[in-house]
Amino acid sequence: MVTRFSNGVLLVALIVFTSCVVLAVAAGATAKSARGAQADTQVERALRDSTAKAELSAIVKGAAFRTYLPTQLPVGDTYDVVQRDGSSPNSGFAVFVAGPRDAHRAIHMDQAPVTPQSEGSPKNPLKAFAGRLQPMTLANGTWYAMQQDHQPWKGNWILMTVLSGTQIEVDGPGPRDEIAAFAGSLALAS
Numbered sequence: 001m002v003t004r005f006s007n008g009v010l011l012v013a014l015i016v017f018t019s020c021v022v023l024a025v026a027a028g029a030t031a032k033s034a035r036g037a038q039a040d041t042q043v044e045r046a047l048r049d050s051t052a053k054a055e056l057s058a059i060v061k062g063a064a065f066r067t068y069l070p071t072q073l074p075v076g077d078t079y080d081v082v083q084r085d086g087s088s089p090n091s092g093f094a095v096f097v098a099g100p101r102d103a104h105r106a107i108h109m110d111q112a113p114v115t116p117q118s119e120g121s122p123k124n125p126l127k128a129f130a131g132r133l134q135p136m137t138l139a140n141g142t143w144y145a146m147q148q149d150h151q152p153w154k155g156n157w158i159l160m161t162v163l164s165g166t167q168i169e170v171d172g173p174g175p176r177d178e179i180a181a182f183a184g185s186l187a188l189a190s
Contacts (some may be wrong), residue, residue: 045078045080045098046078048078048079048080048081048098049078049079049080052079052080052081052082052095052096053079055082055084056069056079056082056093056095059082059084059093060189062089063089063090063093064088064089064090064113065089065090065112065113065165065166066163066164066165066166066188067093067111067166067188067189068111068140068163068166068168068186068187068188068189069186069187069189070182070185070186070187071185071186071187072185073097073182074097074099074106074107074178074181074182075100076099076100077097077098077099077100077106077107078097078098079095079096079097079098080096080097080098081094081095081096082094082095082096083096085112090113090115091112092110092111092112092113093110093111093112094108094109094110094111095108095109096108097109097182099174106172106173106174107170107171107172107174107179107182108170108171108172109168109169109170109171109182110167110168110169111166111167111168112166112167113165113166113167114162114165114166114167118167124167125158125160125169126144126160126162126167129146132146133145133146133160134146136159136180138180138183138184139184139185140163140183140184140185140186140187141161141163142161143159143160143161143180143183143184144159144160144161145157145158145159145176145180146158147176148171153171153173155173156171156172156173157171157172157174157175157176157179157180158170158171159171159179159180159183161183163186163188164188168183168186170182170183170186
């Protein structure tokens with residue numbers, strides 16, 4: 001009976017030990033999986049940044065209007081997506097910049113050439129929001145700022161200007177000074 005008890009204790013100890021090993025291996029695999037998912041996210045983000053830079057370079061080289069790019073992105077930000085409004089060299093484009101905390105939305109910028117149609121259009125934001133715009137002087141010229149007052153981007157700052165025949169809008173959920181610093185850093189790229 002003592003032998004049986006000892007074997008029983010040994011069996012229980014073996015079961016407990018095996019369970020601990022299984023749990024440790026599972027915990028390690030889970031931690032490795034989480035690190036792998038994080039690494040994949042960083043790899044995907046780097047890939048989006050690289051792809052967006054290549055697309056932006058092609059747009060700048062082929063644009064029939066002056067384009068402006070930031071001298072450098074805010075620390076921790078990366079290019080996320082570049083979209084072209086059409087295939088014409090006169091087509092405008094949009095750039096989305098991802099922030100360090102927000103994988104897909106930190107700063108958004110639109111650029112397009114000013115045309116007689118866009119200049120006179122009631123949809124031109126410089127005309128449509130003229131009563132709400134606050135002028136601000138940045139390193140590259142006078143910009144006009146307003147805060148979005150409706151969802152889904154309520155509270156976002158929008159800055160807009162025309163630089164050498166190119167209408168530019170920059171917006172984002174950050175503080176006004178952060179959005180203004182990005183807008184003020186735009187320099188002629190083409």
